[in-house]
Amino acid sequence: MTATAERRGAREQGRLGRTPWVLVVPAACGLAFLVLPLAGLLVRAPWSTLPRRLAEPQVLEALRLSLVTASAATLVCLVLGVPLAWVLARVSFPGRRLVRALVTIPLVLPPVVGGVALLLVLGRRGLIGQWLEAAFGVTLPFTTAGVVVAEAFVAMPFLVISVEGALRAADPRYEEAAATLGASRWTIFRRVTLPLVAPGIVAGAVLCWARALGEFGATITFAGNFPGRTQTMPLAVYLALETEPEAAIVLSLVLLAVSVAILASLRDRWVGGA
Template identity: 70%
Template sequence: MSVRAAVRRPAHERVPWPLRVPAAVATAFLLLPLAGMVVLAPWADLPRLLTATQAVQALRLSLVTATAATAVAVVLGVPLAFVLARSRSRAVPALRALVTLPLVLPPVVGGVALLLAYGRNGIVGRWGWEWFGVQVPFTTAAVVVAQTFVAMPFLVVSVEGALRSADAGLEEAAATLGASPATTFRRVTLPLVAPGLAAGAVLCWARALGEFGATVTFAGNLPGVTQAMPSAVYRAFETDPPSAVALSLVLLAVSVAVLLLLRDRWLRPGGSAA
């Protein structure tokens, strides 16, 4: 770039040189662990490690449960996001804070909370056990419950943001033309927020796929039953580190794919999930 072009660059696009060194350190700090994983990965043994029975079971279980958790999050989270975005109740700010709490809650604490709610002695789970002999913890269903608990807020935040930025005039026009609230929501509102819903669903799915703390606390780590990919990585790291690295590479690849898929909404200048 010529000196003249550099001089013409807007001031807000110039990076002060004192910031460049710590920025480079921060970049290295974040990327070096990932680079170490890629460079030192057992690439020659990767096919064998990823086709081992335990790895295949963990991958299959993770894909099934993460997809189920995302479906539950969409069914429950979209109406919740609509309430948060459109309700004028004074309780909405408190409700928003509570439903987004899993975003900052330590996952293990979330797992303990799920046990106290849905365990045999939980405030809800005790009735299922006493009346029907059914327990949720330490089953495949518990994996879905834990993943939904930690991942749904990502979808709710994304959809709420999309609803707030949607053109309300189109909804008002549909209502003026005689459309019922349900028809307006289905034919007008949902198409308007579809990009935000898709982004939230993808992020929700990725978060569910990578969930560990709440899952291992609430569902356990039983191979073929509750052992998802992160749990398999944790167990393999104690006995078979190359397998742990191989499984970690799969989760890393999924994370990169999600970022690439959402780059137009998250990584563009001024972009956001909403």
């Protein structure tokens, strides 16, 4: 019986091991479609003048602003997104599926539409923006703070989805044991839940930061493109492409390097298993 099963398994493995060229050819074309543009970027890069161009004030300013705003947006997402993910994963309430769907809308919403929506709500004549300006003198559109808001809006779903998945995968018996020992809900969350889902939080924060760093549509719509104030790296690439293509290539290389670093840091969680 065992020998028969082994022979059957060997035959099935042999059939599966044959290369289905009808799938390999389009797969190779798909890989080339994704890789060739990146290869073209590397080939056309001005390597001889790269250090000098990276040291140009406008490049350094755009890079500094991108790093600051992406980090601030990630902090906002952590403060708001981790509790939101916990509520979605641990609390049963009417309309939870609807709330989860609303959280993921920025993933599929065109970023420009997100920027328009932010203007309608947080603009000077927006639903909340006019109140913020009248009561506190706070104006968000076309400011550095507006860049942070736009980036957090489009990046938060990455964090919420990652943390919620980690919470659902975590063993609830540890939290139950802490509760039976008299720990409060806040103590359980701080001392038990957070350490359990820390890898998911880190992965979500990294993805959130990378998404914020590369945001373009919502940023240019809600915050504009003002050098030194709202011009992040993607906006600088867009502007440089019209006037100085080599500078656009240099900025693109920086963003490409960041993307590769993000994938490398998350390879065990997202692209491992090979």
